[in-house]
Amino acid sequence: MLEAGKNKKLEKQTISNILMGLKDAFPIMLGYFSVAMAFGLLVKSADLYLKDSVLFSTVVFAGASQFMALNMLINGISVLSIVTATFLVNFRHFIMSASLSSRLLKPRKWQIPFIAFGVTDETFSVVMAREGVLPPVYVMAVSFFSYISWGSGTAAGFLLGSLIPEALGDSLGMGLYVLFMSLLVPEIKKAPRIIWVALTAGILNTVLSYVPLIGSSWSLVFGVIISALLFTFVFPLETEVPNE
Amino acid sequence: MNNILVLVILMAFVTYIPRLLPLALIKADRLPEKFKLFLSYIPYAVLGALIIPDGLSGIPNSVPISIIVLTVAAIVSWYKNNVILAFVISVAVAWGLQSF
Numbered sequence: 001m002l003e004a005g006k007n008k009k010l011e012k013q014t015i016s017n018i019l020m021g022l023k024d025a026f027p028i029m030l031g032y033f034s035v036a037m038a039f040g041l042l043v044k045s046a047d048l049y050l051k052d053s054v055l056f057s058t059v060v061f062a063g064a065s066q067f068m069a070l071n072m073l074i075n076g077i078s079v080l081s082i083v084t085a086t087f088l089v090n091f092r093h094f095i096m097s098a099s100l101s102s103r104l105l106k107p108r109k110w111q112i113p114f115i116a117f118g119v120t121d122e123t124f125s126v127v128m129a130r131e132g133v134l135p136p137v138y139v140m141a142v143s144f145f146s147y148i149s150w151g152s153g154t155a156a157g158f159l160l161g162s163l164i165p166e167a168l169g170d171s172l173g174m175g176l177y178v179l180f181m182s183l184l185v186p187e188i189k190k191a192p193r194i195i196w197v198a199l200t201a202g203i204l205n206t207v208l209s210y211v212p213l214i215g216s217s218w219s220l221v222f223g224v225i226i227s228a229l230l231f232t233f234v235f236p237l238e239t240e241v242p243n244e
Numbered sequence: 245m246n247n248i249l250v251l252v253i254l255m256a257f258v259t260y261i262p263r264l265l266p267l268a269l270i271k272a273d274r275l276p277e278k279f280k281l282f283l284s285y286i287p288y289a290v291l292g293a294l295i296i297p298d299g300l301s302g303i304p305n306s307v308p309i310s311i312i313v314l315t316v317a318a319i320v321s322w323y324k325n326n327v328i329l330a331f332v333i334s335v336a337v338a339w340g341l342q343s344f
Contacts, residue, residue, distance in 0.1 A: 024327075026328060027327055027328060027331040030331070030335075048248065052248045052252075055248070055249070055252050056252055056255075059252050059253070059255075059256045060252060060255045060256045060259055061259075062259050065255065065259065069251070069255060073251070079247065079250065079251050079254065082251060082255070083251070083254040083255055083258055084258075086255045086258055086259060087258035087259075087262075090258065090259040090262060090263075091262050092290075093259070093262050093263045094262035094263070094265065094266060095266075095286055095290075096286065096290060097262070097263050097264070097265070097266035097267045098266035098270060098283060098286070099283045099284070099286035099287060099290075100266075100267065101266050101267045101270040101272060102270065102272045102275060102280055102283045102284070103272070104267075104272065107267075112264075112267050112268055113264065115267060116260070116263040116264040116267045116268070117260060117263065117264075119263045119267075121290070121294055124287070124290065125287065125290065125291055125294070126327075128287035129287070167339055167342040167343055168339050170303050170304055170338070170342065171303070171335045171336075171338035171339040171342065172335060173302065173303075174302040174303050174310065174313055174334075174335065174338045175331050175334065175335045175338075176302075177294070177295060177298070177299035177302040177310075177313075177314060177317075178313060178314070178317040178330060178331055178334040178335065178338075179327060179331060180291050180294050180295050180299065181291075181295060181299070181314050181317040181318050181321065181330070181334075182317050182318075182320070182321040182327045182330035182331065182334075183291060183327065184288065184291040184292070184295070184321075185317075185318050185321035185322050186321055186322075186325040187288060189322060189325075194288045197285050197288040197289050197292065198288045198289065198291055198292025198293075198295075199292055199296070200289070200292070201288075201289035201290070201292040201293040201296075202292040202293050202295060202296025202297070203296065204293075205292075205293040205296060205297065206296055206297045209297075220293045220294075223289070223293045224286060224289040224290055224293050225289075227285070227289040227292070227293075228282050228283075228285035228286050228289045229282065231285050232278060232281050232282040232285060233278075236281075
C-alpha cells in the first residue's frame with residue numbers, strides 16, 4: 001500500500017516535471033524550428049540529401065557549429081579542420097555542464113548521458129533560470145522538446161523550403177536572443193549587481209574575439225570564466241545570488 | 245556521402261565529450277563553497293556573452309532593429325516575468341519593423 005502510494009506520487013511528479021519542461025521549452029521550440037528550417041534549406045542548396053540534414057541535426061544537435069561545418073564543407077575544407085573547429089565552438093558546453101551539474105537533483109546514472117546530450121545555450125539558460133535544485137526529468141524534458149523541434153525543423157526546411165516568410169523566420173531566430181534577455185532581466189531585477197557579471201562577460205567576449213589565437217571560438221569561454229572568476233574572488237557581490 | 249557520415253560522427257563525438265565530462269565527474273554535494281559560487285555566476289555570464297555581441301545583430305544585417313527588439317524584450321521582462329509574453333511581443337515588433 002505504502003509503496004504504491006509512493007509510486008503514484010512519483011508518477012504525478014514526473015508528469016508535472018514533463019509539463020513544466022514543455023512550457024519552458026516552448027519559446028526555444030519556436031526559435032529552433034525556424035533556425036533549423038534555414039539549416040535544412042542550406043543543406044539542400046549544398047546538394048546534399050535529406051538524410052544528411054537530419055543526421056547533422058539529430059546526431060550533433062549544436063546549432064551554430066552545424067552552420068559553420070556546412071559552410072566549411074561547401075568551401076572544400078578538410079574533415080579534420082571542420083572537426084577541430086566544431087570542438088572549439090562547442091567547448092563552451094563544458095562550462096555549462098559544470099554549472100548545471102551543481103544544480104541537478106540527484107540524477108540517476110542512466111539519466112546523465114541524456115542530460116549531457118541535451119545541453120545547448122538555450123536549454124541551459126532556460127533550466128538555470130528556475131530557482132533551486134533541478135529535477136533531472138524536467139531538464140530532460142526541456143532538451144527533448146527542443147531536440148524534436150530542431151530535428152523536425154531541419155527536415156521541414158529541406159522538404160518544404162522556407163514555409164515561413166523570410167522576415168518572420170528572421171524574427172523567430174531573433175526570438176532566441178529575446179529569450180536570453182527575458183531570462184536575464186528578471187534576475188537583474190532580483191539582484192541588480194548581476195548586470196555587471198553579464199556585461200563583463202559580454203564585453204570580454206566582444207573584445208577577446210579580436211585577439212589573435214583566441215578568436216570568436218574561445219572568446220565566449222574565456223569571457224564567461226574570467227567574468228565569473230572576477231565576481232567570485234575580486235569583487236564578491238554583497239547580495240545573495242538568487243539561484244544559490 | 246560516406247564522408248558526411250564520418251564527419252557527423254566525429255563532430256558528434258567532439259561535441260558530446262565536453263557536454264558529458266563535467267556532468268559525469270562533478271559531485272554536487274562535494275564542491276567547495278567558492279567553486280559553487282563561481283558556478284552559480286556562470287549562467288548570468290553566459291547570458292551576457294550570448295547577447296553581446298551576437299544578439300546585437302540577431303536580425304541579419306540590421307543592428308538597429310536588433311537593438312530595438314532586445315530593448316523591448318528587456319522592458320517587457322522588467323515589468324512582467326513571463327518569457328512567452330516577452331517572446332511574442334518582441335518577435336511581433338521584429339517582424340513589424342522588418343516589414344515596414
